[in-house]
Amino acid sequence: MEKSSKIFWVISIIITQQLAFLANASHPRKRIVAALYVFGDSTVDAGNNNNLNTLAKANAFPYGIDFNNCSTGRFSNGKTLADLIAIRLSLPMPPPYLGVPKSKRHQVIRGINYASGSCGILNSTRTGDCLSLDKQIEYFTSTVVNDLPRSIHSKTKLRHYLANSLYLLSIGSNDYMLNYFKYPNGTNNNLNPEKYADYLLEQLASRIKRIYDLGARKFVVSRIGEIGCTPTCVIRTPYSQKCNEDINQKVKHYSEKLPVKLQELQTQLSHSHFINLDNYNFSQKIRNSPEKFGFKYIFDSCVQRRKPCANRNEYYFFDFAHPTEATNKIYANECFSGTQLCLPYNILKLIHGN
Template sequence: MDKSFKLSLLISSFIIVMANNADALVPALYVFGDSGVDAGNNNFLKTPAKADKWPYGIDLNNNTRGRFTNGKNAADFIAMLLNLPMPPPYLSLSEVERSRLITGINYGSGSCGILNTTRAGECLSLGKQIEYFTSTATTDLPKAIKRPPKLRRHLAKSMYLVLIGSNDYNNMVNNGVRNKFTPQDFAQYLVEEMTNHIKKLYDVGARKFLVSTFASCEPKTYVPESCESNYYTEKLVDRLQELQANLFGSLFTIYDGRKLFARIHENPKQFGITYLDVPCCEDASIVCANRSEHTTFDKLGHPTEAIYKIVALDCFYGSTCLPLSLSQLANAPSFLPLGN
């Protein structure tokens, strides 16, 4: 492993370990997405898309199931970098717990997407996730944050991760919707749907957003022009710029991991990686011992904890998230709704 990168990992590990002893950079982290951020919501749903059995979670107390990886996912690392607890899955919380929790919740659900029709069995579509968040903001949080001005400040200063969309390009779970459009028209359709979802979050009080793009091509290629989803990326970037100009006080930054993953594939040793796109766990009864040296954990292509950590750190301090790093987004001034 490159010495400078090893040092940066040691430093970042120290920062993460110290997170619980520092003041949070934002009041809360609210997470929306698919299996890349699901922390266990699918455990409570009738779906084949589950991560509720060993070896999932083997490096997270070896007893915490529900994440589609061996340990923490990107949302977990981002929470820790913000000096917040890892947001628990919404469906795991009782009504009493929901009414007391003010540091964030994870609504992510594996196999779901931007479209309500994208799913494998039961899962929480982005629309359903936002419906649950709306209940959090209008019913649960007011029980813990009783003064309306303080609640509005809480919502405006919190961070919202919207990391979803790859399943809408997955022919196994999009139920044929993608095939009804040209690539350009499908991308436009997804962007319109995403716009509607973001506006709903904004109307409830959200202001600071991280929204993801994605690549639908195989991980080992990462050639931008070979991915249909680049149409979506281009249209999404333009639309988020429009939204920021028109939605007072909103701030958007975009996660685009294509360049980072290209760097990992060009020089894996720099990142401590030995096995590119070789699943650590191809058989449910066997798991590799050197998990941090793999990019991929399972045969479905879900990343290892090591990759999620690299992504989170580069998004927080580097250039994977633009135009603002997550650190900059967290520290940016928050503007309350007009009249407050």
């Protein structure tokens, strides 16, 4: 996409956010949540990596083929999970922080996306440049301290705004694929899978506390999915294809322990509420009955030799590891109002006081 088109796209989002803010201020009952703030990796990156020195970019065809045929930097054919949750919340899709000019950031009052492809919970997890979770929180701190007060002048109103916003974190897979598995002799990578999961969760918890200290109260935190079932990890033979269960079993410790860690945080942090997005087990349900969800292909990448498949809705994965918009829609709708993915309750119950 041309640079001028990208600027126009970001400015149009800012204008949409301002109009939504004014409309909701006039009709408070219309407002479901104040804003959506997104932290994470390529699963929810909306284009931050476009502005970084990295090969982990999705700003070229065929990415975005179903996003008005614009490769905005999303690692999908269309919208991400974060985009679709924002839409369900009647919010604009949060723009990438690095895609908003510094002089305009104070005007973005319906949410921002800080997520960055190839990054993880740990600062050592990366391929090329990326926004570590620490860096993402640093930018969020600037949003809260420097930008939002220029639009929300009362400290009491700002505190209420932050408490009534939603915070989505989708991160952790790269701490395995680009760190633990890739560099077995790295710092802490000599830990067994269970101890490594404990270490990651402690690191994640400390960062969630920092977001909480800035005013956040309502969190949706994703578990790590079955990495061994992604096209890049699937075990293929001439007659079959199956998940790499060795990888899945090592990652499973993190996904099983995350709900307990979030419950601990909820006990420690007054007025906090946590949802865990159980993509580990929900993806199994889809694989067990793919046709029920509209899929024909659950192990194959839609993109082959840089060419996308004709019917993206039939594929669970768009590329080597990232889901199609069709998959993201299923997850967003289920987490928003269903009972099988987001626990202990869905987003609707979270934002309406459980």
